Amino acid sequence: MIRKPAWALCVLLLAPVETIWGQAFTGTITGIVTDPNAAAVPGAMVRARNESTNEVRTMITTGEGLYVFSQLPPGTYEISAETKGFRRTVQTGAALRVNQTLEMNITLQLGEVTQVVEVSAGVTLLDTQSANRAVTLDKQAVLDLPVNARNPFQLVHVNAGVIAVRTGISQATQDQNHNRFSMNGGRGQAGLTLIDGVPASAVDWGGLIASPSVDSVQEVNIQRNQFDAQFGKSDGTAVNMITRGGSNDFHGSVFEFLRNNALDANSWANNRSGLRRPVFQRHQMGGTLSGPIWKSNRLYFFTAYEGRREGNPGTNVSSVPTALQRSGDFSQTFNNNGTQAVIYNPFTTRPNPEGAGFIRDPFPGNRIPTNMFDPVGSKIVSFYPNPNTQGDPFTNARNFAAAGKTVTSNDRVDVRIDWAKSEKISLFGRVTKAWQENIAPVYFGNGADTNFSDVNPRHQVVIGATWTPTPTWVVNLLVGSGRWRENQVSPSQGRNATELGFSQSLVSLFQARTFPGVSAQGYTSLFNRRFLNVPRETHNLQMNVTKELGSHSLKFGWLGEVARLNNTDFNTPQFDFTRGLTSGPVASVASTTSGDAIASLLLGAGSGGTAPIAAATAVTAGYHGLYVQDSWRFNRRLTLHLGLRWEVQTARTERFNRLNNFNPDVASPLAQRTGLPLRGGLEFVTPQNRGAWNTDWNSFAPRFGLAFKLTDKLVLRGGYGIFFPQTGGGTNQGFATTTTWVSTNGGDGINPNRGALLSNPFPNGFNQPAGSSLGLLTQVGDSVNAFWRTHPTSYVQNFSIDFQYELQKGMVLELGYTGSQGRKLLFGTGQQANQLNPQFLSLGAQLDQPVDNPFFGVIQSGVLAGRTVPRQRLLRPFPQFTAVNVTGDVPGASSSFNALVIRYNWQISGGLNLLTTYQWSKAIDNASEWQGWEVSDTLRNYYDNSLDRSISSHDLPQSFVNALVYELPVGKGRKFLSDLHPVADALLGGWQISSITRFSSGLPLQFTSPNTLGVYGFQVQRPNVADLKAAAVPNPKPDRWFNTAAFTRPGTYEIGNMTRWAPNIRFGPTKHGDLAILKNFRWRERWKAQFRAEMFNFTNTPQFGRANTDISSGDFGRVTGTTNVGPRNIQLGLRVQF
Structure with missing residues (x-):
């Protein structure tokens, strides 16, 4: 059952606040109305009409001739201006994107109002109003670019420097993994993910709640720098996806996409080993329908369905x-x-x-x-x-072999309703519902298999309202609610273990209704014993108010969020x-x-x-963000943005107060009994103090941006801002x-x-x-999971400066610098606070000598219960515990990122869309992520994290991306052969190509050595290297990726000196291209059919994977496989639309 959202009270700051340029799911059209002598025309009436829905907004120009239409839905607009003594001027085809401020200056001609001057707005790429650095892909680009598995979030990779996960943990079939990328030097999933302006990520690790289908997407806005105070709980980057709405005309489509192994190339590793291509098959089908409701000119609908059926056969060989x-x-x-x-x-x-x-x-x-x-x-x-x-x-x-198939079955429905109730009030609502299942193959049957199936139902509901009480006031309200239930289904789920002969009295003690796990040495194990059910909910409410006051656009607002995580993770014996x-x-x-x-x-x-x-925990996290911003159009050339945001990420609570944290300074109750100055222990939350940490009330984020039009074709833009990424934490040991x-x-x-x-x-x-009954004695004599109650908030400073130059209409070149500095960032998992101080390593073998145990008779079990213990145990900072495992929520890490970015964008209406970006950058940190899934960033020495400051795991020195959508100018109505016979036109006309090509440096490699210091609490060991330059080879080959002779094992009591990530030893460079060839057929004006062939990695270039970097391995220095990019895959598609 879905719980009702628990909304916090909305408190608004009544002060000059944020700007029209910070718009979660809308855009702004602004400009100056002048006469033929370039003098401002005050008092002119300006109208903005949405060409799809006929929604109209009206306002009067200021004394400076300025007009501003804020919080407009993205779309194509007609802008008209009129006043006495001048002809009415109409500009059509003004394409407004989300988060965009579109400058549309209007020059009125002398004459009568009844006379009309109509011009086409054309493509406007020069950003003269904003400091934000963003790329927006419209509906046609979203549909036409090659996208494997039809995941719209893959389109973020049209930006150079965007990095997907390293280890391939992401599954394209699961929405929660769609936003697993880093951008602008940030950490994976540290950016803000919005769908229709509503945050769409889960509270625990940032996974996406629910994604719309490709055919439901109106546009994708990718922001690598955004300095508007409206946005928070991120590292300063954002992806904002806007869904499609209906229009005055009925439109629809049906489609089918097919992929199978018969069309695919074999992988490099398979060819090398003499293996055949693995069997694979995928079908994706669906359709859309949109239009007016009851022939109304104000009420519209859009609906889409997409289904996916995928089979991955496999063979199980067992004993x-x-x-x-x-x-x-x-x-x-x-x-x-x-x-x-x-x-x-x-x-x-x-x-x-x-x-x-x-x-x-x-x-x-x-x-x-x-x-x-x-x-x-x-x-x-x-x-x-x-x-x-x-x-x-x-x-x-x-002696047993069986064939099986993992069957993926996904169904997704998007429904959106738009209502332009009046010129002052408009509303929309959207529901996205998805059912996602990965059904594991059955080999043994009868519930005996050890694999499991994934079942992930999910949904997101968004309701938005815009009220324009006067032409200078705009009030926007957004409500969002999302739920994703992660469920792993054991083959024996629902079975009673009494079937195995266990007594009912014993089975009644089991938490999960599955068979217990059984392992037998030399034989295949039986039964999956896990029951996992984790519903994640995110509910949010936001209000944004805009006031136009002369040359100032004042905006203020609030976002409140309540997120819940109910974790039921039970296992039988x-x-x-x-x-x-x-x-x-x-x-x-x-x-x-x-x-x-x-x-x-x-x-x-x-x-x-x-x-x-285990306890089934129910954790709640809260968030509040208030902002104010003034966007000041200082003059016709200079626009300033001044904002301030205040954020509070409230401490997490658990429904039954089953949380605790580690206090390293509290006196231990064992101190008097042992005569040792013992400190440290677990402290539990109470009904009076329920938070897992001390809430930080001092998270203030100033924002600044400017756009200075040096000439009509050259713009200087820059910005600075502080951002607070999502935090987390809290443990429940004792429960x-x-x-x-x-x-x-x-x-x-x-x-x-x-x-x-x-x-x-x-x-x-x-x-x-x-539970909490043992207090500070909890886990004494054993390991403890540590989360520090003093929990400073992580923050990132972002800054950028760039020049944009309009080479010609629809063609812009951008050159800029961007950088960031992260402080108090969360360390990755695996840190050990009970590590022996390295100063004692000089004792050598004396560390292992047995000495009298002061805990004898005090601690009753475990390694600390004997009469003697190794000397090193008593030299630990918390000797009463065997280990103090620091969770990934402890701050203290830092990062640095600097990049030169060049972007070239060329758009010709109805024919060409070319986006080319190049990034030259360097990323440095001492912890690249905090979840511990993608990379291992365990400190080699807990007392000195400077040893691990190196280039980042996602350092990508050079990155080049080219995205192209091009309609060949051949055939009826085109530049060449425009008078072709219909039969010839069906063959020669309507061709289109699109591609995404990526070239980049390889990601760095990390080296390990056998950890002889592990017994003393050191979590990882690096090898020694005398000359890092000598470790690299000029032309790496799979059998000799680097010079293995340059590395040696450290001594028994020595910490290795190899840098955490090697700057000059990396994965192979990325040389990857996706290509689509499309053929369009038209008949009876409204009908269109499109056949497409998409080739992913169309050159079939192997992307060599991670070389073996374990100095103790027999494969040290060798590459034995490729990355998860895979060999060439071909996908065929057919779409019919009207």
């Missing part, structure tokens, strides 16, 4: 027990050298009378009597499928079986030639296991616990615990979480 083994007969079970694997009876384990250790007796005939079978163990064995293929010699391993308990004859030695895991499973004698209990399956007596791994065999593994039930 399963034979029919003899299932019956307990292991007489035909052999080792890989042909000798018999003798099965020993673990219940005959006894002390060795002739020496130390224990011995066992073998089962006669290598057969286990069925009366010794554990009822649960034997039932679980029956869930294995029977062998169906000849296995490996002697061992029978890999895990049971592990090895050959150890059935090996012999010496029971104290784990033999590699005797025993068998299936034999151990049949006897119910396991090597161990756990039963977890989850595990119960260990004590499967052997005393946990010795030798003598099976007869009172706790598999059929009754937890005779004393499950441990229950202690």
Whole structure:
């Protein structure tokens, strides 16, 4: 059930505020009305009419002849001006984009008002009013550019310097991964993602809630620098996607896109290994319909559907027990050298009378009597499928093979209603609903498979209203609500574990209704034990008010957001079986030639296991942003933007106060009992102080921008702003616990615990979480997850300056500099606050010498419970804990980015759209991301993060992107052969090409070495390098990507000196082109058919992947595969529209 949005109270600052130039889902048209002598014409009536919907806005020019239409929906407008003594002038075809301020100056001619002068506005690319640096793709470019998987967010890559995720974790089938990119030197997903002006990201890691389909997109606005105070909770970059609405005429389309392996090229890695192309098939189909409702001139609808069906076949090769083994007969079970694997009876384990250790007796005939079978163990064995293929010699391993298919089924619906109620009031509403499923293949059947299926229902609802009480006041209200439910479905979900023979009393303790996980050494594991259900909700309300006051445009507003994350992540127990308990004859030695895991499973004698209990948390996060801005048109050439934003990201709370944080300075209760100056411990939130951290109320963000028209063709623009990216954090240790399956007596791994065999593994039930009852003693003697309560807010300073020059109408060249400085950024996961201070490494082997343990008798279990401990344990900053694992929410990282950007844009109405960008840049930081998914940014020394300040993981020194949409000027109505016969025109006319071509440097590589310091809490080790320049080779080849001889392993007690990311050793450069060839057919004026062939990586250029950078690996220095860009893929499409 979807919860009702909980809206915070709206508090508005009544002061001169933000500008017409900060517009979440609208744009502005402004200009000066003059007479033939360039003198201002005050009091002229100016009208702006939307050519699609006939919506009209009217205003009177100021004493300076200025008019401003703010918060207009994007579209094509007719601008007209009239006053006594002058002819009425009409400019048509003025294309207004989202977040754009379009300057449309009007010169009136002397004459009567009844006389009309009509001109075409044409394409206007020169930005004379704004400091923001943005690229906007209109509906036609969105539809015509080649986009793999028809994901509209891939279009952000038409900007040089935009970087997708590194590891390929992103799946094109899942909306939450669509916005996983970094821009302008920022971190992945640190930018603002808006759909129809409404924030559309989840609260925890920034994944997209729901994406519209390509055919529902009116335009995509990509902002690498935006200095308007209206925008916050980002690093200063933004992607704003506007959906399509209806018009006065009915329009519709149907389409089908096809991709399969028959059209694709094979990969470089497959060709090298002599493998065939993998089987693949994808269908995407759908349609759109739009138009007026009830023949109204004010009420319009747009609706779209897109379906996706995709199959990825795969083969599973597994090792399963034979029919003899299932019956307990292991007489035909052999080792890989042909000798018999003798099965020993673990219940005959006894002390060795002739020496130390224990011995066992073998089962006669290598057969286990069925009366010794554990009822649960034997039932679980029956869930294995029977062998169906000849296995490996002697061992029978890999004796089962099955084919399956991962089936992707996506359905997406977009519905939008626009209502121009009157000249003063307009409203719109949109609903996007998507059902996304990835159904895992079934190999074993009967719930026994270990894979899982993804089910991701999601939706977003947006309602907007614009009220213009007077021509100089505009009030805009936006309401947004989104929900995405992440659900992983186990093959055994809904099954009762009593089917396996477990008692109902035991099963009633399980949190998940799935079969427990079972692993058997040498055999394929059984059952997926996880139940995951994570609904994420984001609800927001925003109001923006604009007042035109002479040459000032004053704007102020507020955005409030409530986000919820309900995390239910439950697991049934895990049971592990090895050959150890059935090996012999010496029971104290784990033999590699005797025993068998299936034999151990049949006897119910396991090597161990756990039963977890976790809390289903319900976290809420709040956000408030207030802003004021004045856009001051100082004169006809200079426009200034002065703004201030105040943001509050409130501390996260949990519905039942199940949160805590680590206080490194609090005195430990164990200090008096041990006589040590112990500090540090977990502090829990209370009903009176529920926040996971101390809310920062001092996040003020000044914004400044200018646009100075040096000449009518040359504009200088620049800006500066402070931005606060989304933060996070909070842990809930103490509210989850595990119960260990004590499967052997005393946990010795030798003598099976007869009172706790598999059929009754937890005779004393499950441990229950202690919650907050232990206070500062929580997790003492064990590891603790650390999140600091003192939580300074991360911030980024953005700045840019550029020149735009109009070479000719519709052709603009831009040259500029952009930079950013990040401070107090969040570190990545994996930091260790309980690391030994490096000053003690000089003690060498003395660190491992046993010393008296002051915690003996105080801590009852674990490595700190013995009479002695290694010396290094007592030298740790928090010796009462085995580890203090810092989560990814601890600030302190910093970043720097500088870039030269050149952009060339050439647009000819109805024929050509060319966008070329080049970026020369350098990115430096000591942590490139905080989620820990894409790159590993673990500090090598927690006490000195300067060792890890290097180029960033997303440093891309050079990047070039060219995006082209070109209608060949051949055929009826075109420049060449315009009088072709219809038959000839059907063959020669209507051709179109579009492409996106990318060339860039490769991303840097990171090197690791065996971590000999890991026992002291150091989380990662780098190799030593004497000369980094010597480590690179002039022409890297897959078998020798760099000079491996330049690297050496550090000494046992030494920290390696290799830089965190190598500036001169990188992935292979990107040389990637996507090409579409389109053929358009027209008939009966309104009907159009389009056939298209799209080729992704059309040159089939391999993009070499990460070279092996582990100095201990046998493949060190070699590249064995390619990136997830893939080989050439061909997609065919057919669209019919009217």
